Amino acid sequence: MRTGLFESFDVSFDWIDCDGYVKLNNRSALEDLLTHRRELLLKLNRVTGIDPTEAIAQVSQEITMIEKALAALARE
Template sequence: MRLNDRVALHEILTHRQDLLRQLISVTGVDPRQAIAQVSEEITIIEAGLATLAPE
């Protein structure tokens, strides 16, 4: 991924958001640690997107 690659960051963000939705719906195991990690990654990705110049 290139630095300042908005498209790639959006793709990663979409993937993490889908993963988070799937983790939230998991039953039979405790997904809290994975949910916390993915939520943290989403926050970091969104912060990165916010620092890029608007298109």
């Protein structure tokens, strides 16, 4: 069960601990994650030969979580 900023998200990628980055005030790490996910989303939207719909949805949700974490840091 997720707690904190992201408890309302149904996620299976616990390796992205946005709460931890917020607690550590690590804006740089969050910005790096966001850049990576945006690049990944661009690549997924260009992929052919497979249906990337689920992966696109997952990455989009991750981007939303990271943006929410960055917004939380901006309020501090």
